[in-house]
Amino acid sequence: xxxxxxxxxxxxxxxxxxxxxxxxxxxxxxxxxxxxxxxxxxxxxxx
Amino acid sequence: xxxxxxxxxxxxxxxxxxxxxxxxxxxxxxxxxxxxxxxxxxxxxxxxxxxxxxxxxxxxxxxxxxxxxxxxxxxxxxxxxxxxxxxxxxxxxxxxxxxxxxxxxxxxxxxxxxxxxxxxxxxxxxxxxxxxxxxxxxxxxxxxxxxxxxxxxxxxxxxxxxxxxxxxxxxxxxxxxxxxxxxxxxxxxxxxxxxxxxxxxxxxxxxxxxxxxxxxxxxxxxxxx
Numbered sequence: 433x434x435x436x437x438x439x440x441x442x443x444x445x446x447x448x449x450x451x452x453x454x455x456x457x458x459x460x461x462x463x464x465x466x467x468x469x470x471x472x473x474x475x476x477x478x479x
Numbered sequence: 480x481x482x483x484x485x486x487x488x489x490x491x492x493x494x495x496x497x498x499x500x501x502x503x504x505x506x507x508x509x510x511x512x513x514x515x516x517x518x519x520x521x522x523x524x525x526x527x528x529x530x531x532x533x534x535x536x537x538x539x540x541x542x543x544x545x546x547x548x549x550x551x552x553x554x555x556x557x558x559x560x561x562x563x564x565x566x567x568x569x570x571x572x573x574x575x576x577x578x579x580x581x582x583x584x585x586x587x588x589x590x591x592x593x594x595x596x597x598x599x600x601x602x603x604x605x606x607x608x609x610x611x612x613x614x615x616x617x618x619x620x621x622x623x624x625x626x627x628x629x630x631x632x633x634x635x636x637x638x639x640x641x642x643x644x645x646x647x648x649x650x651x652x653x654x655x656x657x658x659x660x661x662x663x664x665x666x667x668x669x670x671x672x673x674x675x676x677x678x679x680x681x682x683x684x685x686x687x688x689x690x691x692x693x694x695x696x697x698x699x700x701x702x703x704x
Contacts, residue, residue, distance in 0.1 A: 438514060442574040445567075446571050457683050464691055467694050
């Protein structure tokens with residue numbers, strides 16, 4: 433297939449952008465959920 | 480949680496099916512050959528990105544009008560997702576352009592207005608990161624977002640109003656334009672797949688913003704004790 437490297441690069445880089453973007457959301461989400469738990473525990477201890 | 484997983488699986492299956500259709504069902508274009516397969520990914524991503532920015536625009540208007548924090552969450556979520564799609568457009572475009580035109584980039588109206596659009600929405604996120612107070616951050620970024628959206632019609636119209644290196648429109652392009660029927664079906668299927676992916680990502684990002692707001696609330700509560 434002519435220009436296979438360009439087609440492959442476009443799809444590979446494109447999907448990588450979406451995949452990395454999703455991973456950043458998942459990571460930030462997991463960190464924030466841990467922070468919510470930590471704050472809730474800390475508030476319960478202080479009440 | 481189950482709905483989120485189902486939507487994620489549907490989005491992934493649709494984009495795989497769209498990629499399969501563009502390679503194995505859509506016919507090979509006469510002039511560009513297989514290179515034109517990038518079109519189904521590039522143009523469908525552009526369409527989804529523009530719609531994400533349109534959603535951001537509507538959410539910005541609603542925030543200015545109603546001052547409901549949820550509209551601000553929708554706006555920032557749609558902006559980040561729109562930026563991801565526009566980044567894909569700005570990467571796949573030059574990869575297509577190099578073998579087709581012999582150059583990676585040219586400052587024509589379509590390419591420049593798309594790059595400016597990307598910069599405007601990056602600025603929107605930077606502006607948000609500079610303001611700590613939530614209501615002030617939401618209001619100022621909403622006003623900025625409303626103005627940033629003015630570039631979207633410019634991107635759309637650029638290949639219709641001016642002579643550009645970028646190809647003339649094949650969808651809603653007037654007499655003489657259009658796609659071969661099978662190509663059109665595959666293209667609209669790719670657009671659908673990208674929109675489902677866009678909705679899934681915006682939803683995930685919105686939940687993140689909700690959690691972030693919960694953290695801010697709990698932190699204020701902890702400080703008050």
